[in-house]
Amino acid sequence: MKAPDFDYLRPASLAAAVAMLVEYDGEAMPLAGGQSLMPMMNFRMAAPEALIDLVNLSELRGIWVESDTIRIGAMTSYADLKGDAAVQKHIPLFSLALPHIAHDAIRNRGTIGGSLALADPAAEMPALMLALNANIEVEGPDGARMLSADDFFLGMFETALDGELIKAIHIPVAKSEQRFGFHELTQRHGDYALAGVAIVQTSNTYRAAFFGVADRATRVPKLEAALEQNEDITSVLAHLNSVDFTDDIKANHTTRQRLAGVALKRALKGMTT
């Protein structure tokens, strides 16, 4: 469980980081909090030629309120998000979800950008992005672009990033007509969810993103429509049949579907007011 040899680089600017990515021609990986990447390297599941440590890129760290959106630097840690007054005020869903992400020690180092770039299907942040209709600002050798969360997550550990770095995340500020719900089911506090859901209700429309259930954070449009139509819960839950639920040693697809339904019911019951 020792990582293979690698170069270690610590660029001073985003531009320099992008240049290094190009220089290594796909063989370098950015390093954020290292809470996923370091174990992967020690397991020898990842063997980058170089690590490009983003730690000194102050432009990637911070929380800025910009009229109707909040802009969060990719290198902002979960702990910083959890303790930030603007986040608490404007993104209530974060306050509901952050305590469920791992434990203090990991939240101190793990970053929002790292979580999104990793795209772990059981992670909370990707689902939050979907539910919040967030935009992800990325920068690469061909310049900057903005991707909607709906277009960002392509599969298990797979994103739309194309040799690019995540720079920041743009999240709409909560509006008075919005309510938020979150529920996740884990046997032990801080574990990845067996099933979970994040919900944003705007007037009578819903964005509900499930995590821990399929190969990626997943919205089920028909289920959202059923919620909007105020259908009874049984027919709402029937729309989960369309999800390709994961089978693994912790739970088979039947259990996962059942747990996803329970998470949804409980999240709906606990919506913010």
Next chain:
Amino acid sequence: MTGPAHIFDKPNRYIGKPEPRADAARLLQGRGTYVDDQKLPRMVHAAFVRSPHAHATILSINAEEARAATGVVAVYSGEDLAKHVTPYVGTLTHLAGLRSMPQHPLAVGVARWQGEPVVMIVATSRALAEDACELVYVDYAELPAAVDSETALDTGAPIIHSELGSNLAWERDVVVGDIDAAFAAPDVHVVERQFRFGRHTGVTLETRGTVCDYDPSEDQLTVYYSGQAPHMMQVIFSKHLDLPEENIRVISNDVGGSFGIKIHTYGDEIATAAAAKLLKRPVKFIADRFESFLTDIHARDHIVRAKMGVTEAGKIVGIDFDDLTGIGPFSMYPRTSAIECNQVLNLTGAPYVMENYRAKGRVVFQNKTLMCQYRAVGHPIAMAIADGLLEDAARKIGMDPVALREINLMADDSYPRTSATGMKLDDLSHKRALRKLTDLMNYDGLRARQTLARKKGIYRGIGFVSMVEVTNPSPMFYGIGGAPIASQDGATVRLDAGGALHVSSSITEQGQGTNAILAQIAAGVFGVDLNRVKVTTGDTATTPYGGGTWASRGAGIGGEAMLQAAQALKDQVLEVAGVMLQTGVETLDIQSGAVTDIDGSVRLTLADLARTVYYRGNELPNDLNPELIATRHYRVTDFPFVFTNGAMAAHVEVDIETGFVKVLHFWAVEDCGRVINPLLVDEQIRGGVVQGIGGALYEECHYSPDGQFLNATMADYMVPMASEMPEITIAHIETPTKTSILGAKGAGEAGTGGAPAAILNAVNDALSPLGASIWQMPMTPERILASLNQADCN
């Protein structure tokens, strides 16, 4: 010997007191010395290429690139090391019929479990050794694997050792009375269940590891070893590496948990010693977490079909069961892998009066990691069978489970006696323990609240276990069968010139506070302040000869040796003091570091006495030859083991929508005889309960049908964590064992042995209004949901 003895008739400053352990500050400040902290000049590092297959012929090994890789010092195959290490076989003569085959440190010819070491790389760093491992090309021809214990004995199943003709390692039948007739009697209700106990493992905080240093000038091997039995390892290294026993020194400094994991012969550790001898330089091997999961012994792995018969009035007439235990491809050396099953055969139902008993045990080989003795060997299985069936029977005849136990538990005044299986029992207190438990938990109140909660759709359950624990084993456990495992232990107590005690013992410290209780006993019995006792354990060169710490024997056996040594030294010192003070020994005592009159007034400090003896012997009469050192050894006689007992209860809530179980509270009443340090005993019980909850609810080694270990990381293997653990309330009954003066029995394994049964019973109590029940551990959400679905279908 019989007690209580005179030392406990007067107030004692230390034995029985909640003294904080002296080494806590050192360990918490990061000043411990674990194996990985050992850094020697010219030390090199080992890593292993391990079999990726559960069962495969090794056709060829190409290690040329690895040999040439940066930093690589040596590369060894199984054949290479077989020239220097004689093979070992995990059988013992008292387990009649037990079969296994010779094992080599690295696989020779055939690999028999995924993770078995195949090639050893020694390099200047562990990272470089791992790099080189990737350059070794092993050509395997995969063989069909026998993974599932249930089919391992079928005709046509892949045979792991063709020489043995089948995968049966051992079997034993126990028959007492006439169980068929007892079950057939009118008025008898029989409950029958199939239990499944998954595999789990020890997950020690400090992983296994060793630093082996060979000095050719003296033909001396020094082994730094994270483990529990230094003298046993000394014999094993000597025997298999062809070195004189006395030329091997095994040192266990701090050990970060062991739980029975680190008391066996592991190929990678033996290979490390062999490499040190061949290279004539120190070699370090520290298992990483992957290697721990794949190669540390696993535990349990039982499938049990069991029946209990109970009369309408609630009298247990007998138990009948069949246990199938999967042990991996070999019986572990030198303790064997048959003890787990044997304990189940011996201990099931041991708290209860019962005339009929029939048990069959079969131990089978499989292509999985080896299974062997882990904390509370066999106990959780035995307790879950008997107490699981007991509560099932209670539901069937409509009787409260406590009332049913009251009818059947052995009476506290009925000892000495034997259990149905012939185990000799004495000094037990089942009924008092159960009563104390029901008081402690306010049983009636809890039941009333449970009924209220059910009305609100909240499913809570209360479950119990009455249990025994095997502790303080005599030579009948291992030594009788030919194992190089001492059943006696020794202690030495030395008075130094400054008036302090230096004590040493052959029992070992692996984090549980062994050294602390040794100091308390020495200080208390001899009569110095606790901070004036220095303890040495874990070094074959400097401690008396003995067995180490396992089977909950440290306090009971090593503690008694320390008591007797401290008493012997006290007698010697008083004799000298009597001469120096010109007074009769019977008028003197030792208190707080001074020789005193019986009333406590100081006559002479120990420092003054010792300095006179050591520096100015001329002041003493010529015929007085004081030795200010004493050694005593102790073993248990008359009994094969000293049993302890306890009663435990769990209160759980089952979320019937998700299948999640929350343990709301756990209570344990334990009778471990004399409590030497209540803080340490409570933490042993608490830690044991947590490990028991782990086995009941969380921990499982998952395998694919072809024998791939599926969850060998801490992210996927679920250990119990603090946030999910309940309040654990502990109380004691002290029935000292008559086998020693100290009267201490063991306490280290009770929680692990008892908790799973209590949790199982509590979950089934919670599920019972829904007509569901579960008999498989761990009780995962999915399995609980399945049992609820099953009940819905019925």
